[in-house]
Amino acid sequence: MADIGFSNILTVNIAGSPLKSPEDKKLVGGWVDFGAGVPGAFQLTFRDSKKDVLAKLGVEIGVPVIIAPLSDGQGTPLITAEVTALETDYDATGTFTVIRGYDRGHRMLRQRRVAAYKNKTATEIAVELARKSGVPIGETQTTKGHYEFISQANVTDWDFVQRLADENEMVMSINSKGLFQFVKRKRAATAPAPIPPGAPTGPRASGGKSGIVLKGGEEITRCRAAVTSADQVAEVAVRGWNVTTKQSLINKVPANDNPGLEIGTTPAAVSKKFGKAELVETDTPYDTLDEVRLAAESLADDVTASFAEVEVTAHGNTELRPGVAVTLQDVGKPFEGKYTVTAARHTFGDQEHYQTFMNVSGRQWRSLYGLTSGGGGSSARLPSVANALVTDIKDPKEQGRVKLKFPWLDDMYVSDWTRTVQFGGVKGGGIISPDVDDEVLVAFDRGALDHPYVIGGLYNGVDKPDPGDVPVYDATRGKVTRRTLSDRSKNRLDLLDQSVGLQRGVRLATGDDRLTIKLDRTKTEIVIDSKGKVSIRGSGAVAINAGGNLSLNAVGSLTIRSGGPMNINAASMLSVKTGGALGMTAGAAMSFTAGVSLQMTAAINIGLQAATIKSTGLLTSNLKPVLTIGGI
Structure with a gap:
C-alpha cells in the first residue's frame, strides 16, 4: 500500500468559513497539542503588520475552529475546537496575532x-x-x-x-x-506487526490493519527511549473496609506487564533482579470488593506504565494522538515493539515540514496543558474536620446514622447515611443521635467527602445549652460544677459538683421539672420529688428495708391493701393512734390475743343479737366476778 504523507500546509476553518487569501498567506505557524487526560489545545500565529487579521476573519472568543493538514487535496481533521484566547505580539521581527483555543473538553473544566x-x-x-x-x-x-x-x-x-x-x-x-x-x-498489542524489509511504510502500511508503524531513519527523525526498574514492584495491593460485613478488604494484582506496552522486556523481568517488593495503597477509603479490585488494577497500571518511556519526532501524521497503538521499528532493542500513545504535538510553520512529537509516558503529564496546569489533578482533599447541619435522622438501619448538608460547600448537596460516634459495643453501648437542624462536627476519612463521620455536636449563636439552675463552672475556683446530658425537651441528667452549697451528686429531671430524682451526695440521701403520682410496682416480691427508722407520711389518706394475708410484726410495742374513730371490720372471725392481758380503757357499747362467750376461768367486771363458767 502506498505511503500517505502530509504537507506543511494547514487548512483552517474559522466560524464556519475556510481561511482564504490573503489571510491564509499570513499564517506563519501553528501547533496542536494532545495529552491523555487533558483537553486538546491549538495555536495559530499570523503575521499581522496592519493589525487587522482578527477583524477580517471575524475571530472572537468562542468561535469554532477546525484545523487539518492538507493531504492529497483534502484535509483530514486534526482538531475541532473553539477560540478561548487572543493575543498580539510585536517586536523587531514583526507584528503577530495569536489565536489560541481548546477542544470542547475545556468546557468541562x-x-x-x-x-x-x-x-x-x-x-x-x-x-x-x-x-x-x-x-x-x-x-x-x-x-x-x-x-x-x-x-x-x-x-x-x-x-x-x-x-x-x-x-x-x-x-x-x-x-x-x-x-x-x-x-x-486500546492495548498496544493491537498495533500492526513490523514491516518486512523492502515493504512500503507509512500510516497504513500494515496491509489495511488499524495502527501505525514508524521506522527509525524513515518516519522517525528523532527517538529517545528509556526502560527503567525504578519504582517497579512484583505486585500491588489495595485495602479497604466493608462497613456492612465488618470485614477488611484486600485485593492484590501482579505488576507483570502493562497493556500500553509490548516490547522486548517487561516490568516483571526488570524488577525481579532486585528481589520481590510490594506496593500497598491505603490513601483512599474503599467500601466494596469491586472498588478495591478496580483500584488495585488501576494502581498496577500506573506503576507498570512508568517502566518505559518514549519520545519520538516523526513526519507529520494526523493519526498520531493519545490512545492510538503504534509499532516502533528499527530503534534498537529492547525498545522496539508496540506502544499506546499518551501525548502528541503537531507543529506547522513557514519553511518547516509538518512534524509530530509523540510521547509514551503512561499517566505522567507531559502535554503543555498538563504541565502548566499542574497535571490536571483534582483539588486538594477536604479539611480533616468541618461543620455540617443534620438534614435527616430516619436511618433505615436504626444505627443512629444521619444525613448531612454542608452550607460552606454547597446548598444542594446532601450526604449519604453518615455514621455518628457512639459508645459502640457488641449488642451494647448506646445511641445518642443528633436531631434535624443540629450543627455537628464532621471528620472526613482520608479527606474524602463521601466518607464523613459525625464526631460531636456544636453550639452557636442561635443554638445554646439550657442554662440550668447550677452554673457550668465556678468562676471563683475555675472548676466545672455541672455536666449535663439533655434533649430538646430539657429532659436531663445533671452531674453536680459544687464545692460550696448543697448541689452535689446526681440529678435526673423531666423537662417540666415535675419529676426529679436526686442522689444527694451532701446529705447522703435519695429524694424522689413528683408533682404527680409516684408508683412502685414489682411483678414479684417488693421489699423495703431500712437500717434505721422507716416513715410513711401522707397529707391525705394512707391505704395499705393486700390481696392475701397481711402481717404486721413488731419486735416490741405496736402502737396504733388516731385522732378520730378507729374502725376494724372483719369479713370473718376477728381474734384478739395477748400474751398477758387485753385492756380496753374507753367506754364500750356492744350490741349483740347473740353472743357466745367461752372461758376457762373467771370472768370479772370492775374486779368483781360476774360469771363463772365451768369450762363448757
Missing part, C-alpha cells in the same frame, strides 16, 4: 461542582456531565458495576470524570470531530 450520584455506572455519570457542559456525545462503552454513592467534591467535571476513567480502566477524550468519548484503552 470551567466549573467546579458539588454533587452526589447514586446507583449509577461510571459511563452514565460521565455522559451526564459531558452533556451538562454542552459537549456532544460520541462513542461510549459501558463500565462494569455501579456506584451506590459517590461524591463530586468541588472539583471540575473533567477532573471527576477523569477519576472515574482511572478507577474503571477507561479513557476519556474528545475526538477530532469534537465528540466526547469514554472507551476502554
Whole structure:
C-alpha cells in the first residue's frame, strides 16, 4: 500500500468559513497539542503588520475552529475546537496575532461542582456531565458495576470524570470531530506487526490493519527511549473496609506487564533482579470488593506504565494522538515493539515540514496543558474536620446514622447515611443521635467527602445549652460544677459538683421539672420529688428495708391493701393512734390475743343479737366476778 504523507500546509476553518487569501498567506505557524487526560489545545500565529487579521476573519472568543493538514487535496481533521484566547505580539521581527483555543473538553473544566450520584455506572455519570457542559456525545462503552454513592467534591467535571476513567480502566477524550468519548484503552498489542524489509511504510502500511508503524531513519527523525526498574514492584495491593460485613478488604494484582506496552522486556523481568517488593495503597477509603479490585488494577497500571518511556519526532501524521497503538521499528532493542500513545504535538510553520512529537509516558503529564496546569489533578482533599447541619435522622438501619448538608460547600448537596460516634459495643453501648437542624462536627476519612463521620455536636449563636439552675463552672475556683446530658425537651441528667452549697451528686429531671430524682451526695440521701403520682410496682416480691427508722407520711389518706394475708410484726410495742374513730371490720372471725392481758380503757357499747362467750376461768367486771363458767 502506498505511503500517505502530509504537507506543511494547514487548512483552517474559522466560524464556519475556510481561511482564504490573503489571510491564509499570513499564517506563519501553528501547533496542536494532545495529552491523555487533558483537553486538546491549538495555536495559530499570523503575521499581522496592519493589525487587522482578527477583524477580517471575524475571530472572537468562542468561535469554532477546525484545523487539518492538507493531504492529497483534502484535509483530514486534526482538531475541532473553539477560540478561548487572543493575543498580539510585536517586536523587531514583526507584528503577530495569536489565536489560541481548546477542544470542547475545556468546557468541562470551567466549573467546579458539588454533587452526589447514586446507583449509577461510571459511563452514565460521565455522559451526564459531558452533556451538562454542552459537549456532544460520541462513542461510549459501558463500565462494569455501579456506584451506590459517590461524591463530586468541588472539583471540575473533567477532573471527576477523569477519576472515574482511572478507577474503571477507561479513557476519556474528545475526538477530532469534537465528540466526547469514554472507551476502554486500546492495548498496544493491537498495533500492526513490523514491516518486512523492502515493504512500503507509512500510516497504513500494515496491509489495511488499524495502527501505525514508524521506522527509525524513515518516519522517525528523532527517538529517545528509556526502560527503567525504578519504582517497579512484583505486585500491588489495595485495602479497604466493608462497613456492612465488618470485614477488611484486600485485593492484590501482579505488576507483570502493562497493556500500553509490548516490547522486548517487561516490568516483571526488570524488577525481579532486585528481589520481590510490594506496593500497598491505603490513601483512599474503599467500601466494596469491586472498588478495591478496580483500584488495585488501576494502581498496577500506573506503576507498570512508568517502566518505559518514549519520545519520538516523526513526519507529520494526523493519526498520531493519545490512545492510538503504534509499532516502533528499527530503534534498537529492547525498545522496539508496540506502544499506546499518551501525548502528541503537531507543529506547522513557514519553511518547516509538518512534524509530530509523540510521547509514551503512561499517566505522567507531559502535554503543555498538563504541565502548566499542574497535571490536571483534582483539588486538594477536604479539611480533616468541618461543620455540617443534620438534614435527616430516619436511618433505615436504626444505627443512629444521619444525613448531612454542608452550607460552606454547597446548598444542594446532601450526604449519604453518615455514621455518628457512639459508645459502640457488641449488642451494647448506646445511641445518642443528633436531631434535624443540629450543627455537628464532621471528620472526613482520608479527606474524602463521601466518607464523613459525625464526631460531636456544636453550639452557636442561635443554638445554646439550657442554662440550668447550677452554673457550668465556678468562676471563683475555675472548676466545672455541672455536666449535663439533655434533649430538646430539657429532659436531663445533671452531674453536680459544687464545692460550696448543697448541689452535689446526681440529678435526673423531666423537662417540666415535675419529676426529679436526686442522689444527694451532701446529705447522703435519695429524694424522689413528683408533682404527680409516684408508683412502685414489682411483678414479684417488693421489699423495703431500712437500717434505721422507716416513715410513711401522707397529707391525705394512707391505704395499705393486700390481696392475701397481711402481717404486721413488731419486735416490741405496736402502737396504733388516731385522732378520730378507729374502725376494724372483719369479713370473718376477728381474734384478739395477748400474751398477758387485753385492756380496753374507753367506754364500750356492744350490741349483740347473740353472743357466745367461752372461758376457762373467771370472768370479772370492775374486779368483781360476774360469771363463772365451768369450762363448757
